[in-house]
Amino acid sequence: MAFSLSAEAAAFIVPSGNISPAYLQSVPTAAIPFLPSKTKVAHLLPERKSIMDNKIEVFKNEQFGEIRTALIENEPWFVAVDVCRALEIGNSSQAISRLDADEKMITLISNEGNKRGNPNMTVVNEPGLYTLILSSRKPEAKAFKRWITHDVIPMIRKTGGYMTDSLLERIQKEPAVIVEFAQALILEKNRVKALECELNTAKPKADYYDAFINPDDCTNIRTTAKELKIPERKFVQFLLKEKYLFRSPSGQLLPYNKDSNAGLFIVRDFVTFCYTGSQTYFTPKGKEVVRMKFQKKCGEELLPKIAR
Incomplete structure (x- = not known):
């Protein structure tokens, strides 16, 4: 049709x-x-959200030059060729082709009145941007990533744009734009307030961890069994039966996520040459709680109370 x-x-x-x-x-x-029938092109249809609707904003940096970006569906997107130029990626087409399909798209952009050149541009989202950064051999890639993550993206998320000269000119020409900024700031303020409430809820647990749990005082299951003078096999069976730990599909012993286990264990991830996994450690509090429970359930006299 x-x-x-x-x-x-x-x-x-x-x-x-x-x-x-x-x-x-x-x-x-x-x-x-x-x-194109299979290429994702923004705003050919007027009802689609597009870079034209948001306008291109240019980030300027003395070290990295200019990076064009726009907010599409509340997410920042970056013009791929600008990123490749800043990172000194020689074959930008090859680098972009290696990105996953959900990390890039082709869209039309506004050229600020300049009608020369192809308006179809490839833009990348944050995951695509980080992939390009990792592919760069430029020593300054780390500084570029810091500029983007610490300055550019936070400003986009807070205000819906980057306060550049072109944006200021737009506000002068279109006073209604300031309303968009005010609405974006209100939304960001509410989001920050919600995050602060979550942080305040988590703070007592974090303070307890910092004050009482020293990672150097934590021991794995085998060492804890030796300290308590319990055969390791019997100790593991006890922990499984009493629902302190469960065995994952890969065979790892991990603690149940329940209130009664709070502060008893910590889990550390590890990476070896050919294997990635997690290992459970007992905190000093965990050793004492399990010692008392084992002694009560099994009727065996264990080591004296563990110093905390």
Whole structure:
């Protein structure tokens, strides 16, 4: 089923030349051979959110030059060629082709009145950006990542844009834009307030950990069994039976996530040459609680109370 392009889309596809946008509007889209069928293109249809709706914002940095970006569906996207240039990635096409499909897309962008050049640009999201950073051999890649993550992205998320000269000019020309900024700031303030409430809830647990749990005082299951003078096999069976630990599908012994286990264990991830996993450690509190429980359940006299 054929349908016609909007005036906005027609004007962007043919910004200049002998074919008028009005004529192009009358042509069914099925007859336009260059419209990609499988490529994700933003804002050819007016109801789609697009970079044109948000405007391109340019980040300027003395060390890395200019990076064009825009907020699409509340997520920051970066023009891929600008990122590759800043990171001195020689073959940008090859680097971009290696990105996953959900890390990039092709879209139309505004060239600030400049009608030369191809308006179709590849943009990358945050995961795609980090993949490009990791592929760069430039020593300054770490500094570039810090600039993006500490300055650019937080500003985008807080205000819906980066306060550049072009954005200030836009506000002067379109006073209504300041309302968008105010709404974005209110939303960000509410989000920060919610995060602060979560942080205040978690703070007592974090303070307890910092004050009483020294990782150097924690021991794994085998060492704890030796300290308590309990055969390791019997100790593990006790921990499983009393629901302190469970055995994961990969065979690892991990603590149940329940209130009664709070402060008894810590879990550390580890990586070896060919294996990645997690290992459970007893805290001093955990050793004492389990010692008392074992002695009560099994009726065996164990080591004296463990010093904390």
